[in-house]
Amino acid sequence: MDNENKPVRRSDLVWREIDGEVVIISPDNKAIHTLNDAGSRIWTLINGDSDVNTITAILCREFDEKEEDIKKDIYEYLNNLKQLNLLEE
Amino acid sequence: MDTCEYKAIPQSSYEDFIKDKYWSKNRPMNIHFELTQKCNLRCIHCLFNHESKDELSTQEIFTILTQLARLGVLNLTLSGGEIFTRKDIGEILDFLRIQRFIVSIYTNGTLLNASFIEKVAALKTFDIQISVYGATSDVHDAITGIPGSFQKTIKSIRKLSDARVPVLFKGFLLEKNFQQRRQMIKLANELGVLYAFDFNMIPMENGDIKNLSAGLTNVQLEKIYQEVAEEGLILRNNVKIKSGESQLPKGGGVICNPGRINGCIGSNGDVFPCPILRLTIGNIREKPFEEIWETDKIDPIRYMKPSDLKECSDCSIISFCNRCPGVAYLETGNYLGPAPFSVCSKYKSLVNARMIDPS
Numbered sequence: 001m002d003n004e005n006k007p008v009r010r011s012d013l014v015w016r017e018i019d020g021e022v023v024i025i026s027p028d029n030k031a032i033h034t035l036n037d038a039g040s041r042i043w044t045l046i047n048g049d050s051d052v053n054t055i056t057a058i059l060c061r062e063f064d065e066k067e068e069d070i071k072k073d074i075y076e077y078l079n080n081l082k083q084l085n086l087l088e089e
Numbered sequence: 090m091d092t093c094e095y096k097a098i099p100q101s102s103y104e105d106f107i108k109d110k111y112w113s114k115n116r117p118m119n120i121h122f123e124l125t126q127k128c129n130l131r132c133i134h135c136l137f138n139h140e141s142k143d144e145l146s147t148q149e150i151f152t153i154l155t156q157l158a159r160l161g162v163l164n165l166t167l168s169g170g171e172i173f174t175r176k177d178i179g180e181i182l183d184f185l186r187i188q189r190f191i192v193s194i195y196t197n198g199t200l201l202n203a204s205f206i207e208k209v210a211a212l213k214t215f216d217i218q219i220s221v222y223g224a225t226s227d228v229h230d231a232i233t234g235i236p237g238s239f240q241k242t243i244k245s246i247r248k249l250s251d252a253r254v255p256v257l258f259k260g261f262l263l264e265k266n267f268q269q270r271r272q273m274i275k276l277a278n279e280l281g282v283l284y285a286f287d288f289n290m291i292p293m294e295n296g297d298i299k300n301l302s303a304g305l306t307n308v309q310l311e312k313i314y315q316e317v318a319e320e321g322l323i324l325r326n327n328v329k330i331k332s333g334e335s336q337l338p339k340g341g342g343v344i345c346n347p348g349r350i351n352g353c354i355g356s357n358g359d360v361f362p363c364p365i366l367r368l369t370i371g372n373i374r375e376k377p378f379e380e381i382w383e384t385d386k387i388d389p390i391r392y393m394k395p396s397d398l399k400e401c402s403d404c405s406i407i408s409f410c411n412r413c414p415g416v417a418y419l420e421t422g423n424y425l426g427p428a429p430f431s432v433c434s435k436y437k438s439l440v441n442a443r444m445i446d447p448s
Contacts, residue, residue, distance in 0.1 A: 027191055027215060
């Protein structure tokens with residue numbers, strides 16, 4: 001995944017924001033997954049419109065962290081979501 | 090920024106998750122949405138009279154679905170009547186591909202054309218539950234009142250299976266199809282779909298109990314209990330039945346607390362605590378669902394406890410009775426009391442026949 005890649009959530013997943021946290025449910029087996037605050041914020045941004053650079057810029061404005069640390073965290077997280085089959089191919 | 094974290098909830102922790110996020114906050118999680126009361130069949134045991142007055146419009150349904158998703162509702166059951174009698178059902182299914190839920194569809198399967206099957210498959214529903222009332226046309230059609238309905242229903246089950254839609258063969262046992270119970274199980278197996286049988290009768294929505302006479306006789310009910318106990322007759326294979334666990338109703342005076350995480354929306358927008366407890370708590374045309382749900386009007390139902398069941402708690406068979414507040418309400422207008430015709434007489438008969446042991 002490169003900086004200009006525009007990650008997008010799997011369209012058939014059911015997800016809700018509950019008390020500030022994203023809850024994701026697979027429609028086939030009703031398996032439930034939850035995301036923490038930072039993970040939830042990224043989840044709402046991976047709608048296919050924003051690339052990793054854009055997401056990083058948004059998070060840099062919202063969190064007082066170094067850009068490189070944020071970007072590294074985003075990449076690790078996206079790879080994790082991809083491995084869990086929560087993103088579109 | 091905290092490290093981004095992803096956490097899968099193991100199945101063993103589902104109850105804690107539901108308790109924490111939904112139950113403790115009375116947040117609706119499961120909504121049963123009756124899109125219509127119209128039906129093309131005339132089943133002898135049905136609780137509706139098939140008239141659908143002031144049905145919600147397409148746009149009203151879209152608005153409600155959007156409200157439900159925003160509130161956090163996860164599981165949505167589309168029910169009727171027969172939902173495929175609605176002219177806009179295709180549009181509603183398309184809308185649900187965008188505004189997503191875990192969807193179950195209840196249908197008789199007779200109106201499913203190729204286009205509907207394609208839309209249901211695209212929606213990736215959790216399941217589609219199809220009512221079957223016999224293993225042959227003569228028995229099934231005598232119950233639905235419509236000749237040819239059996240063939241259409243079975244044809245739809247095959248087509249849905251071919252389209253890889255998860256189908257549940259929902260058998261309902263009545264006096265008239267009791268003799269075909271084993272053939273129905275065989276038919277479901279031949280069709281290669283999961284099945285679940287029910288035999289609990291519900292009085293009509295208006296409180297009329299004339300439909301109850303279509304249910305299993307006490308002797309037939311005793312036979313079912315006997316077969317399950319002695320022969321291991323399996324009445325459902327859609328859930329894993331643990332060793333030693335009964336596939337028959339759990340009993341224990343059942344305190345289900347409807348109106349906390351479960352709710353129902355009727356075809357005219359009336360909101361109920363559950364599909365059976367037809368106690369209107371508001372109408373979606375007058376207030377958004379969220380405001381209706383906030384009412385304290387149904388707190389006695391939400392927080393119902395065994396000691397509230399004054400009359401039932403003195404009953405000798407309360408420990409294994411499968412009472413339902415909704416059925417009691419339909420029969421007598423008191424959801425805290427007994428349901429003499431639908432429930433009490435059946436369970437007392439089972440005790441008298443020693444099919445269940447009151448000790």
